[in-house]
Amino acid sequence: MKQLTLFSALALAFAAGAQAQPATPPGATNVVIVPGAFVDGSGWRVVHDILYQKGYKVTVVHQSHSTLDDDVAATREILDQQVGPTVLVGHSLGGSVITVAGVRAKVQALVYVAGFLPDVGESTGQLAESMPVVSNDIIPTRDGHLFFNPAKFGADFAGDLTENRTNFMAISQVPATAAVFGAQNWVAAWRDKPSYGIVATEDHALNPDLQRWMYQRAGAKVTEIKASHAVYISQPEAVAKVIEEAARNVGAAPNPTTKPTQVSRINTPMRDR
DSSP: HHHHHHHHHHHHHHHHHHHHSSSOSSSOOOOEEEEOOOOOGGHHHHHHHHHHHTOOOEEEEEOOOOOOHHHHHHHHHHHHHHOEEEEEEEEEHHHHHHHHHTTTTTTEEEEEEOOOOTTOBBBBBHHHHHOOOOOOOOEEETTSEEEGGGHHHHHHHHHTHHHHHHHHHHOOOOOOOOOHHHHHHHHHGGGGGGEEEETTTTTSSEEEEEEHHHHHTTTTTTEEEETTTTTHEEEEEEHHHHHHHHHHHTTOOOOOGGOOOEEEEEHHHOOOO
16 A cells, blocks of 8 residues: 555656646747856856746857857857757857857857857957947956956946855956957858847946947847846846747747847846846
8 A cells, every 4th residue: 555655656746747847939949058258157047047947958158268260169069969940149259159150050040148249351359449348447468368357347247246246257257368359250140040139238348339239230139138248147037038039939930130120128127146
């Protein structure tokens, strides 16, 4: 009798677990995220969890930021592991990476999160200098790397996060080479793929007006979020919503680049995370 009761309990637990599995969402179910310079992929944890609970397979790329070629290669390696249509997400410098890696056929949509969108022959650095930010506290090293002044990291990169978090982010930076910022893009995937752009309106690391200009040039569907450059950490729900929209529209909607740029604004109060 006890064995039967135990078996029944296990069966019920298994059934409950099976029911708890999220249904497969429509459109693309694979999401590949390419972080920007100076940070690693750990800040995407909440965005990952939100999308995972909705049935998406999320993978985060870790690149060296030594050369654009190396970062693109690292992204392509992850793309090769995806089965089926994929949404490619790039933050900051990661936007330049997905602009190249996104030409792969399985990439069906591009999401730029406060990201760069170079055209063919343009570099990330060239775009950044075209509309300077309010403050620029990036420090070069003797060996050709760049990193944020740790004392200014919180204010410049993530002004809407708590100090204890930004202090750790500042001392655990992932430096990028000056060469990766100076490399010219040789393709521009946004010219042929549906694009979505998130403007971080309180960004002190990448001029919000430059973000708007690049997204408009690409014909992207734009969402403006009141947040710092670390918008994916401070406003993960809003960022996940845009990614989910891009994924759901794969195969079900016209290419946004064939229409005028669309803009929506999210003014959710910034929260410390």
